[in-house]
Amino acid sequence: MQDDRGDTAIQMAIIFPFVLIATVAVVQVSMWFYARQIALTAAREGLTAARAYQSRPADGADQAREVLGRTAGDSLTGYSVSASSSGQRVRVQVLGSAMSMIPGISGLQVVQSASGPVERWTLPGE
Numbered sequence: 001m002q003d004d005r006g007d008t009a010i011q012m013a014i015i016f017p018f019v020l021i022a023t024v025a026v027v028q029v030s031m032w033f034y035a036r037q038i039a040l041t042a043a044r045e046g047l048t049a050a051r052a053y054q055s056r057p058a059d060g061a062d063q064a065r066e067v068l069g070r071t072a073g074d075s076l077t078g079y080s081v082s083a084s085s086s087g088q089r090v091r092v093q094v095l096g097s098a099m100s101m102i103p104g105i106s107g108l109q110v111v112q113s114a115s116g117p118v119e120r121w122t123l124p125g126e
Helices: 007-050 057-071
Strands: 076-085 089-098 109-117
Touching: 007 057, 007 076, 007 089, 007 109, 057 076, 057 089
Parallel strands: none
Antiparallel strands: 076 089, 089 109
16 A cells, blocks of 8 residues: 555645635635724714714714724725715715735725714704
8 A cells, every 4th residue: 555655745735725725715804894894883983973963074074084093903994984964864984995815915895884864953843
């Protein structure tokens, strides 16, 4: 049975690249998901500030930027925040990129938004 010598090394040489690619893919997806959660948290915090009584959409954008400044780090890069209002609803959107595990390739795009009604004073029966 000396013919079987070295088979394990050849099998590992064939299988190992696939295991390595699968590991990198799992880590990359995890980093993308984490970046999405950061963007969603910032959008929600911005929405809370923007929909408060007599607040402006710009207040929400400022709050979202402040949250991103504290939490994004290297996980969410190149982010931008926009806020808009239709008078009765306000929307805060966060765009950015998740960090990439592959050198020379930009990270996956992240887009998260939150919207809700603007708080306003109403009279009973309206």
